[in-house]
Amino acid sequence: MIHLLVVDDEKEVGTFLSRLFTMKGYLVQVVNSGKEFHEIDWNQQRFDVAMIDLKLPDCDGLSLLQHLKQLQPRCKVLIMTGYSTVKTAVDAMKLGASDYMEKPFVDIEVLERQIDNLLNENEALNQHFIHKLAEDSGLIVGESPLMKNLIETAFKVAQKSVNVLIEGETGSGKEVLSRFIHIASPRNHEPFIGINCGAISESLLESELFGHEKGAFTGATQLRKGFFEIAGNGTLFLDEIADASPAIQVKLLRVLETREFMRVGSSVTLRTNARLVAASNENLQQAVDKNKFREDLFYRLNVVTLDIPPLRSRKEDIPLLVRHLVERNGHGDISFSNEAIEKLQQYNWPGNIRELSNVVMRTLTLADNKSVITANDISLSNSQITPDKNVLPEIQSTENLLEEWRKKLVADFNEKDELMLEEILTEIKQLQSTIGKELVMQALQKTYGNRNEAAKRLQISIRKLRYILNEKSQT
Numbered sequence: 170m171i172h173l174l175v176v177d178d179e180k181e182v183g184t185f186l187s188r189l190f191t192m193k194g195y196l197v198q199v200v201n202s203g204k205e206f207h208e209i210d211w212n213q214q215r216f217d218v219a220m221i222d223l224k225l226p227d228c229d230g231l232s233l234l235q236h237l238k239q240l241q242p243r244c245k246v247l248i249m250t251g252y253s254t255v256k257t258a259v260d261a262m263k264l265g266a267s268d269y270m271e272k273p274f275v276d277i278e279v280l281e282r283q284i285d286n287l288l289n290e291n292e293a294l295n296q297h298f299i300h301k302l303a304e305d306s307g308l309i310v311g312e313s314p315l316m317k318n319l320i321e322t323a324f325k326v327a328q329k330s331v332n333v334l335i336e337g338e339t340g341s342g343k344e345v346l347s348r349f350i351h352i353a354s355p356r357n358h359e360p361f362i363g364i365n366c367g368a369i370s371e372s373l374l375e376s377e378l379f380g381h382e383k384g385a386f387t388g389a390t391q392l393r394k395g396f397f398e399i400a401g402n403g404t405l406f407l408d409e410i411a412d413a414s415p416a417i418q419v420k421l422l423r424v425l426e427t428r429e430f431m432r433v434g435s436s437v438t439l440r441t442n443a444r445l446v447a448a449s450n451e452n453l454q455q456a457v458d459k460n461k462f463r464e465d466l467f468y469r470l471n472v473v474t475l476d477i478p479p480l481r482s483r484k485e486d487i488p489l490l491v492r493h494l495v496e497r498n499g500h501g502d503i504s505f506s507n508e509a510i511e512k513l514q515q516y517n518w519p520g521n522i523r524e525l526s527n528v529v530m531r532t533l534t535l536a537d538n539k540s541v542i543t544a545n546d547i548s549l550s551n552s553q554i555t556p557d558k559n560v561l562p563e564i565q566s567t568e569n570l571l572e573e574w575r576k577k578l579v580a581d582f583n584e585k586d587e588l589m590l591e592e593i594l595t596e597i598k599q600l601q602s603t604i605g606k607e608l609v610m611q612a613l614q615k616t617y618g619n620r621n622e623a624a625k626r627l628q629i630s631i632r633k634l635r636y637i638l639n640e641k642s643q644t
């Protein structure tokens with residue numbers, strides 16, 4: 170027989186749920202406080218599902234959830250919450266709750282279905298499904314418990330209509346995760362639209378987000394729908410949200426509060442139902458503390474925060490990631506030797522998976538059709554100069570580089586009878602890339618690691634700057 174536990178201080182709720190599920194043939198036990206919860210004889214009682222209210226007079230539901238999960242890990246937990254505590258309910262899912270339900274219950278059938286789903290859930294099958302779905306969306310979950318937990322929480326959250334904030338170092342996979350959330354959500358047949366708030370000017374960003382009317386400003390030759398409008402019921406991904414200007418932050422806050430916005434140059438109010446997923450390299454709470462980011466917007470965005478761990482704290486995932494990256498580049502027949510993988514695992518990866526992807530790509534390009542890549546084939550020297558705001562590596566002067574190259578070229582001219590033009594052209598390309606990097610590094614050193622400022626000084630876009638640093642493809 171199915172055994173259900175209800176923990177709620179509102180007696181009527183307990184009575185109602187008890188009647189509802191007893192009629193379905195379940196054995197229901199109701200407790201009205203933390204004290205009564207702790208009086209349960211856990212050795213005698215085994216529960217299949219527990220419904221726990223977050224707010225109890227003598228303790229909080231989260232601690233009961235943790236206690237129950239320790240005592241009976243197989244018991245599924247459904248959190249009951251009021252609107253104001255949705256954020257805590259989502260935190261509860263990170264702690265092992267399977268789902269949450271907002272009170273008052275509007276649709277009893279939905280509640281019954283939720284309980285049925287929990288009872289029929291096969292965890293191993295579920296996990297397999299989630300990992301496969303992630304893989305299909307280009308996200309390798311890997312072996313680390315950190316990532317497994319993160320993806321399972323992201324999957325649960327994807328089913329709800331709450332805003333999500335993804336935090337993580339550069340290149341750690343924030344955009345891939347946001348795509349996974351979209352694909353795993355009931356909105357997956359609607360558009361997914363992504364925009365980088367740090368890469369374009371304030372006025373362009375405003376018109377990209379909200380659209381503009383014909384003639385709204387010089388150059389606005391046609392009406393243009395903004396991303397909020399185009400996203401419809403889908404997902405809008407706002408990358409590098411910390412870089413949004415104060416004016417844009419105010420506008421975003423308004424949309425989040427009212428779900429309403431206007432195209433630039435229009436007085437007609439439009440509505441949006443898009444789910445917002447925002448991402449930031451910077452800790453947004455710290456940006457709030459420094460008065461760089463609006464606190465009210467921060468609270469609207471971070472109903473759920475998902476922290477992607479840096480690659481250096483999940484090095485056990487490197488073998489699977491390398492396999493994925495090798496296949497993604499169309500080299501499924503090439504493998505990396507154990508020593509090669511070990512070498513990759515010894516490195517610290519300040520640029521995370523993007524940097525790993527670049528190293529794998531470079532290694533494959535230079536590997537001359539080898540079927541097994543060895544440790545010697547991997548050069549990490551270039552990637553070690555990936556800039557980090559705090560650790561800027563020593564910069565070799567551009568003049569020295571050019572001089573070294575000139576000397577080598579002259580020596581080759583004098584030594585060899587035949588000119589290997591193809592080789593020289595490849596070297597020129599490499600030199601171009603190295604010098605590009607040098608100049609960016611110098612600019613970064615002068616701007617204390619501020620990428621936007623460095624890009625401004627070099628009169629290139631932030632995207633181009635990242636391309637030069639091998640952090641992004643140019644498209």
Ligand SMILES: Nc1ncnc2c1ncn2[C@@H]1O[C@H](COP(=O)(O)OP(=O)(O)OP(=O)(O)O)[C@@H](O)[C@H]1O
Nearest residue numbers: 307308309338339340341342343344345450522523
């Ligand atoms: N878990 C993963 N599995 C497979 N590929 C991944 C994973 N995470 C990241 N990548 C790859 O690493 C690269 C960088 O990922 P992504 O652009 O999502 O990072 P990001 O955190 O959004 O970067 P940024 O902070 O610069 O915006 C991409 O090529 C992406 O496909």
